[in-house]
Amino acid sequence: MVSINLDKALTLARSVLAIEARAVAELSEHLDANFGEAVSIVLACTGRVVVSGIGKSGHIAHKIAATLASTGTPAFFVHPAEASHGDLGMITSQDVVLAISNSGESAELVALLPPIKRRGARLIAMTGNAGSTLAAAADVHLDASVAEEACPLGLAPTSSTTAALALGDALAVVLLDARGFTAEDFAKSHPGGKLGRRLLVHVGDVMRQGAQLPLVHEDADLAAALVEMGGKGLGMTAVVDHAGILKGVFTDGDLRRALSKGVEISALRVRELMTRAPRTVAANDLAVQAVQIMERHRVNGLLVVDGTGRLIGALNMHDLFRAGVV
Numbered sequence: 001m002v003s004i005n006l007d008k009a010l011t012l013a014r015s016v017l018a019i020e021a022r023a024v025a026e027l028s029e030h031l032d033a034n035f036g037e038a039v040s041i042v043l044a045c046t047g048r049v050v051v052s053g054i055g056k057s058g059h060i061a062h063k064i065a066a067t068l069a070s071t072g073t074p075a076f077f078v079h080p081a082e083a084s085h086g087d088l089g090m091i092t093s094q095d096v097v098l099a100i101s102n103s104g105e106s107a108e109l110v111a112l113l114p115p116i117k118r119r120g121a122r123l124i125a126m127t128g129n130a131g132s133t134l135a136a137a138a139d140v141h142l143d144a145s146v147a148e149e150a151c152p153l154g155l156a157p158t159s160s161t162t163a164a165l166a167l168g169d170a171l172a173v174v175l176l177d178a179r180g181f182t183a184e185d186f187a188k189s190h191p192g193g194k195l196g197r198r199l200l201v202h203v204g205d206v207m208r209q210g211a212q213l214p215l216v217h218e219d220a221d222l223a224a225a226l227v228e229m230g231g232k233g234l235g236m237t238a239v240v241d242h243a244g245i246l247k248g249v250f251t252d253g254d255l256r257r258a259l260s261k262g263v264e265i266s267a268l269r270v271r272e273l274m275t276r277a278p279r280t281v282a283a284n285d286l287a288v289q290a291v292q293i294m295e296r297h298r299v300n301g302l303l304v305v306d307g308t309g310r311l312i313g314a315l316n317m318h319d320l321f322r323a324g325v326v
Helices: 006-032 033-043 058-069 113-119 133-137 159-179 183-186 194-200 222-232 250-262 285-299 317-322
Strands: 049-053 075-077 096-103 122-127 142-143 215-217 236-240 246-253 301-305 312-315
Touching: 006 159, 033 122, 033 142, 033 159, 058 096, 058 159, 075 142, 113 133, 113 215, 122 133, 122 246, 194 222, 215 222, 222 236, 236 312, 246 250, 246 301, 246 312, 285 301, 285 317, 312 317
Parallel strands: 049 075, 049 096, 096 122, 122 142, 215 236
Antiparallel strands: 236 246, 301 312
């Protein structure tokens, strides 16, 4: 095993982070009217944003394309070498091409300039060299130049790729804001992830209802309430009137409190022991809102009512766990 000098390793690592942090911070000084023009070009685009780059810039281009696509700007990545062998067919006159190259002279990208121009697609170049071939051919140039690479050899793309990635994020976020893109819009692009579930799943999707719903009439005796609680497995039962309007909730906690006070409970009706005005949610509330209510009030279950106060469902934290909301 190769041994390392820990102090030297930490010093170098901190230097890398400091250099890259400065590179990103200095990007703000590069932002000018060109950035605004790039935003306008993309907003006016009726096609897609085609992001391309080679080598390390290609990896950054992949990520920028993914970020754009997930934040309301349809985009995809095209490999410049593959483009010369048929994938140019993916680019149309309605598209905008975002070409990323630190030098601005990457042969594979430069070779694409004539066919891109012939197609009539708009071209945005993101480079570290405003005098490069790519920058000169573009409709607008975004300056992603850095003072130095974080690599001690000055060779491996480090600061330059970090800067390009950050500039791409800035572009995506400004476009998101300009389009009025919302958290709900974001969730629609991420239905399989936890974020999507948190923003798309409603109480009505996970609540128990029908035969699974624990409920008793307010005139029911304690025995009936206990049977309902035990049979439905929620540790509580809703208490309703003859019209199905929610009047209260009877829980394990209500029973324990009555017993601790020495109350003779055998002859009592459930309405005499229930908790009145329990916490409720609506079926169209987001399930994550139910989680927040439970956590804030330290309860394990909620009842669901409609606009008239009629009981229509119930749920507890286990239901939300199963739905992947928590």
